[in-house]
Amino acid sequence: MNNRVGILGLATLLLALALPAISVAAQELRIITSYQPNMVNPMLEAFQQRHPDIHVRVLNKNTHAAVDEMLAGNERRFDLFWASAPEAFVVLEHAGLLVDLGHGPHADFAWSAVGWTWRSPRGASGEFPVPQDWNDLLDPAFARSIAMSHPMRSGTMHSLLETILQDRGWQAGWAWVLELTGQLNTISARSFGVLEGVASGDFTIGLTIDYLALTRGADGLVFRYGRPVIMIPARIAALRDGKHSKAARSFMDFVLSEDGQRILLRPDVRRIPVNPDVRAELAESLNPEVRAALNFSWSRYDPELAARRYWVVNQIFEAFVARDLLLRRDLWRRLRALSQAPATERARIQRLLTWMPLTEHQARSTSQNRETLVEWSERSHTMLRDAEALIRLLEQP
Numbered sequence: 001m002n003n004r005v006g007i008l009g010l011a012t013l014l015l016a017l018a019l020p021a022i023s024v025a026a027q028e029l030r031i032i033t034s035y036q037p038n039m040v041n042p043m044l045e046a047f048q049q050r051h052p053d054i055h056v057r058v059l060n061k062n063t064h065a066a067v068d069e070m071l072a073g074n075e076r077r078f079d080l081f082w083a084s085a086p087e088a089f090v091v092l093e094h095a096g097l098l099v100d101l102g103h104g105p106h107a108d109f110a111w112s113a114v115g116w117t118w119r120s121p122r123g124a125s126g127e128f129p130v131p132q133d134w135n136d137l138l139d140p141a142f143a144r145s146i147a148m149s150h151p152m153r154s155g156t157m158h159s160l161l162e163t164i165l166q167d168r169g170w171q172a173g174w175a176w177v178l179e180l181t182g183q184l185n186t187i188s189a190r191s192f193g194v195l196e197g198v199a200s201g202d203f204t205i206g207l208t209i210d211y212l213a214l215t216r217g218a219d220g221l222v223f224r225y226g227r228p229v230i231m232i233p234a235r236i237a238a239l240r241d242g243k244h245s246k247a248a249r250s251f252m253d254f255v256l257s258e259d260g261q262r263i264l265l266r267p268d269v270r271r272i273p274v275n276p277d278v279r280a281e282l283a284e285s286l287n288p289e290v291r292a293a294l295n296f297s298w299s300r301y302d303p304e305l306a307a308r309r310y311w312v313v314n315q316i317f318e319a320f321v322a323r324d325l326l327l328r329r330d331l332w333r334r335l336r337a338l339s340q341a342p343a344t345e346r347a348r349i350q351r352l353l354t355w356m357p358l359t360e361h362q363a364r365s366t367s368q369n370r371e372t373l374v375e376w377s378e379r380s381h382t383m384l385r386d387a388e389a390l391i392r393l394l395e396q397p
Helices: 002-026 037-050 063-071 086-094 120-124 134-138 155-168 170-183 191-200 210-214 245-256 258-263 276-285 288-293 303-308 310-322 325-336 343-354 360-365 370-395
Strands: 028-033 055-060 080-083 107-112 114-119 146-149 184-188 205-209 221-225 232-239
Touching: 028 063, 028 245, 037 055, 037 245, 037 258, 063 080, 063 086, 063 155, 080 086, 080 245, 086 155, 086 232, 086 303, 086 310, 107 245, 114 155, 114 191, 114 210, 134 170, 146 155, 146 191, 155 170, 155 205, 155 303, 155 310, 170 184, 170 310, 170 325, 170 343, 184 191, 184 325, 191 205, 191 210, 191 221, 205 210, 210 221, 232 245, 245 258, 258 276, 303 310, 310 325, 310 360, 310 370, 325 343, 325 370, 343 370
Parallel strands: 028 055, 028 080, 146 184, 146 205
Antiparallel strands: 080 232, 107 232, 114 205, 114 221
């Protein structure tokens, strides 16, 4: 009898010890995000002060890789997806991977816009003219001085490409991107590599999104919005295979609350809140062009369009820009050196260097596989070799 009482007592004690662990596990919230700690930590600290019973685990992963993991099945059972590229959420929504916890399939929590950054001492000292608009970046003075990240590894850069394409149209947009290739110093793996290179002086100009540059004012970085300013919504969403929907909803509620929105105003975060009352606290510090853009629907980014051609835009960039960066950049250098050549011949070469041989319909109608990427790369290379042959003729004495 005493042994039975002892065994029952031990079992009760073990169960009591196990219950807190079970409770904690039940309150674990898993978030996958493209955001760095300076954005994530202030929000998490404030949230956990209000919800000390919820343990939050965060994985930082670039947007493209995060989307791929969700499309592959979300085996690690993340509860929330949190990122700046709104088209990524549309892709996941169309795949049936998002759930509505009271805010729709996804919720906008902040606004951003893209442009470029440079170190203020350089621009202030007159070492180079500060670019005023997108076309200024094509000035030969910036040849091999501009850095950008790869859209397949950076949701920010995918949004930047889409901003150009949506503003200028398919053919004119790609023409600008292909001419920009002649200006590039490098294509970085991550957005932060661009900022670090500008801060260290490795690059003169970096293409980026506003909040990434604005939070690095201590590094002497200055940011200019590309014109027209097109506002991009940053989003958060609950994932279908997440385990802790109650905790996920609590976090989403907090991010969208006035207290959560006010965290976005911090100088180490520098986001534009979607809540108009909180946004009003920015007062005169909000860029006038941004303030105006927020009032007009024509200045809003189209995530649905970006999502429909998400794979296509990334792969065209890989095939026509990244794979042939060195050759395309060298051909632009050689063409510019032929300033005395006949204008008609130079225009012919420039057309080869800026022409996108795929219409949007053609690009979106092809199979999304490696064979397509190889075919596009071959088309790009053939056009560049044709341009090189014409340049070589003009280079002959």
